[in-house]
Amino acid sequence: MRIRDLFYETFSAIQANRGRSLLTILGIVIGIAAVISMTALIDGVKASLVGELGLSQSRTVMIDCWPGREVTMDDIDALEAGMSDDYEFITVASYNSGTISNGVTEEQGTLLGVEPDYFEAMGTKAIAGRLIMQSEEGAGSRVILLDQTIANRMWGSEDAAVGQSVHIGNDDYTVVGVVGGSGMMSGQSFVPLSTMQKRMSGNSGVSQIIGFAREGTDMDGIAARTESHLRSYFNLPEEDPSSPDGSSYYIGVTTMASVIEQLDSTMGAFQALMTCVAGVSLVVGGIGIMNMMLTNVTERIREIGLRKALGARRADITWQFLLESITLCLVGGAFGIILGYAGANVLAQFASLSSEIGGMSVTPVISPTAVGLASGICVGIGVLFGFYPAWRAARLDPVESLRYQ
Amino acid sequence: MASHVIHAEKVCRIYSSAAGLTPALRGVSLDVERGEFLAIMGPSGSGKSTLMSILGCLDRPTSGLYLLEGIDVSKLTDDELAHVRSTRLGFVFQSFNLLPRATVLRNVMLPLVYSRGSTADRELRAWQALAEVGLPESLYTHRSNELSGGQMQRVAIARALVNDPALILADEPTGNLDSATGELVMRTFRRMQERGKTVVLITHDSSVAGWADRVVHIRDGRLLSDEQERAYVASLAQREREALVGTQEVTSA
Ligand SMILES: Nc1ncnc2c1ncn2[C@@H]1O[C@H](COP(=O)(O)OP(=O)(O)OP(=O)(O)O)[C@@H](O)[C@H]1O
Ligand SMILES: [Mg+2]
Numbered sequence: 001m002r003i004r005d006l007f008y009e010t011f012s013a014i015q016a017n018r019g020r021s022l023l024t025i026l027g028i029v030i031g032i033a034a035v036i037s038m039t040a041l042i043d044g045v046k047a048s049l050v051g052e053l054g055l056s057q058s059r060t061v062m063i064d065c066w067p068g069r070e071v072t073m074d075d076i077d078a079l080e081a082g083m084s085d086d087y088e089f090i091t092v093a094s095y096n097s098g099t100i101s102n103g104v105t106e107e108q109g110t111l112l113g114v115e116p117d118y119f120e121a122m123g124t125k126a127i128a129g130r131l132i133m134q135s136e137e138g139a140g141s142r143v144i145l146l147d148q149t150i151a152n153r154m155w156g157s158e159d160a161a162v163g164q165s166v167h168i169g170n171d172d173y174t175v176v177g178v179v180g181g182s183g184m185m186s187g188q189s190f191v192p193l194s195t196m197q198k199r200m201s202g203n204s205g206v207s208q209i210i211g212f213a214r215e216g217t218d219m220d221g222i223a224a225r226t227e228s229h230l231r232s233y234f235n236l237p238e239e240d241p242s243s244p245d246g247s248s249y250y251i252g253v254t255t256m257a258s259v260i261e262q263l264d265s266t267m268g269a270f271q272a273l274m275t276c277v278a279g280v281s282l283v284v285g286g287i288g289i290m291n292m293m294l295t296n297v298t299e300r301i302r303e304i305g306l307r308k309a310l311g312a313r314r315a316d317i318t319w320q321f322l323l324e325s326i327t328l329c330l331v332g333g334a335f336g337i338i339l340g341y342a343g344a345n346v347l348a349q350f351a352s353l354s355s356e357i358g359g360m361s362v363t364p365v366i367s368p369t370a371v372g373l374a375s376g377i378c379v380g381i382g383v384l385f386g387f388y389p390a391w392r393a394a395r396l397d398p399v400e401s402l403r404y405q
Numbered sequence: 406m407a408s409h410v411i412h413a414e415k416v417c418r419i420y421s422s423a424a425g426l427t428p429a430l431r432g433v434s435l436d437v438e439r440g441e442f443l444a445i446m447g448p449s450g451s452g453k454s455t456l457m458s459i460l461g462c463l464d465r466p467t468s469g470l471y472l473l474e475g476i477d478v479s480k481l482t483d484d485e486l487a488h489v490r491s492t493r494l495g496f497v498f499q500s501f502n503l504l505p506r507a508t509v510l511r512n513v514m515l516p517l518v519y520s521r522g523s524t525a526d527r528e529l530r531a532w533q534a535l536a537e538v539g540l541p542e543s544l545y546t547h548r549s550n551e552l553s554g555g556q557m558q559r560v561a562i563a564r565a566l567v568n569d570p571a572l573i574l575a576d577e578p579t580g581n582l583d584s585a586t587g588e589l590v591m592r593t594f595r596r597m598q599e600r601g602k603t604v605v606l607i608t609h610d611s612s613v614a615g616w617a618d619r620v621v622h623i624r625d626g627r628l629l630s631d632e633q634e635r636a637y638v639a640s641l642a643q644r645e646r647e648a649l650v651g652t653q654e655v656t657s658a
Contacts, residue, residue: 310490
């Protein structure tokens with residue numbers, strides 16, 4: 001029997017039993033929908049976290065350092081010199097807040113004074129114009145990299161903002177570029193660190209220390225080395241006090257790689273739960289398929305007898321029924337994939353509505369791997385649960401089958 | 406012996422069912438030569454369909470020997486038997502056994518699906534076979550459950566011819582046909598015979614049997630030649646007369 005004939009038989013059989021087939025594949029539809037919505041959501045959450053938090057910067061190390069006194073640029077230089085084997089560079093940010101105005105509108109914003117290295121370490125990209133340059137940091141230029149929201153409120157678009165000037169305190173700053181970012185990164189504008197130190201009052205000093213590891217460095221090792229280096233540099237004991245307060249001290253080193261790992265393990269628990277749900281409905285669906293195929297075989301005993309009498313071999317009959325159950329499962333899988341993505345989109349909508357403050361938007365990700373996996377599962381179930389009915393059909397005796405009423 | 410398409414020796418077929426054992430064939434011996442047209446006649450329940458199943462390699466004898474074209478069928482595996490059926494045999498079933506939802510053409514093409522020949526000329530061969538049995542072309546694309554009994558029977562015959570089989574086995578192929586269409590079908594079988602095919606057909610109708618070269622009779626699972634059949638019928642009539650006389654004696658007494 002040729003492949004084409006097999007498909008012909010399969011489709012005409014399913015066509016003839018449309019209603020019953022649709023009901024039978026519901027279990028498969030639900031199971032596959034669970035698999036797909038789960039992977040789509042997890043991948044979507046991962047993608048948005050990675051995008052928004054700059055988690056893609058796997059060589060970035062966040063160093064939280066409160067040794068009980070002000071951290072100075074000299075401390076940073078000493079740290080950089082002491083750990084030059086590990087770090088390509090160490091950069092800092094200084095926080096300030098202020099009123100930014102363009103003469104018409106006034107906006108409250110967070111200002112970060114940064115060295116240009118900072119952008120490389122954090123993976124910051126300008127969505128219009130450009131980033132702050134090293135020469136501007138050296139000269140203490142009055143330039144600003146403006147937050148997207150502020151730029152939009154002031155001039156209507158990011159591109160219109162570039163080249164404009166804004167007042168902060170008594171000074172005018174030229175907008176060289178606009179940065180985007182939602183969630184944690186939103187509402188931040190950047191000026192050169194030297195400019196901030198010279199011209200703005202109420203600076204927080206060194207409020208954020210960021211290291212950029214050398215290519216190929218072991219990230220767990222670098223975190224441990226940095227922590228012990230800092231403890232010995234500031235003469236601090238091995239352990240931080242259990243409840244840190246203002247007068248106390250704290251050293252914490254976090255690599256972005258470890259944040260991603262942690263995220264993976266949280267997602268893993270969710271994934272395990274959904275896998276159970278999917279597994280149960282797939283098994284139930286598979287049993288439904290088997291039941292329907294057994295009914296099919298019984299209903300079509302005379303047809304099977306006839307086919308055997310006309311020369312069908314066991315393999316021909318086995319394949320005919322096996323292909324039918326595989327096709328049913330695949331059709332169920334196709335519906336499940338569509339339903340799964342639709343469900344994931346609805347869930348994502350709810351998720352972004354409820355976390356409006358964070359403003360994190362999750363876009364479900366359609367991955368070829370997930371679709372491939374789902375199709376593979378469907379074929380597997382079709383074979384597993386379709387084999388017994390097909391085998392029974394193939395073993396029927398032609399004479400007795402032809403006499404069957 | 407090689408020229409014998411069918412060589413059966415003391416073939417027995419005993420059915421076992423919940424009701425007990427039913428010996429449907431009790432030592433049937435039969436030789437059919439290549440190109441012969443044989444008719445088998447017998448009353449209902451005498452074992453005609455059982456014999457056809459065995460001759461058509463659908464069933465195996467409980468005991469006895471059956472050689473089809475010199476090959477001992479009982480030594481073949483199921484798949485080898487299937488191959489023999491799809492390439493050497495054309496079978497017309499007593500109850501047509503068409504696929505009800507498939508079209509007439511698809512039904513006729515079904516044996517070609519399993520004979521692994523080329524797919525290109527399938528439809529052409531189905532058309533030729535349907536033309537042989539004189540089915541109107543307008544019906545070819547109808548579903549087979551939309552046909553009359555006689556039309557279904559002709560589709561079933563066309564399906565048996567489509568593989569160009571060496572041996573055609575037909576179980577009451579004219580049972581549902583009017584005499585004109587029946588004659589057309591018998592002419593078809595004769596044409597097949599003229600092309601070198603062997604035809605074995607079962608019938609109740611002695612005018613249909615008249616088309617055959619040779620007629621054998623079957624009673625209670627045993628084959629009888631024409632003379633034996635006449636003797637049997639005569640003895641049966643004799644016994645009936647005696648029985649009748651017996652009852653008259655009883656009533657007069
Ligand atoms: N599968 C079976 N199981 C048990 N008994 C059977 C079976 N098939 C046939 N028989 C019995 O064998 C005998 C012969 O049956 P068969 O079908 O060969 O008769 P037939 O000559 O074809 O009759 P008809 O002219 O009515 O078709 C009958 O008595 C029948 O009851
Ligand atoms: Mg019969």
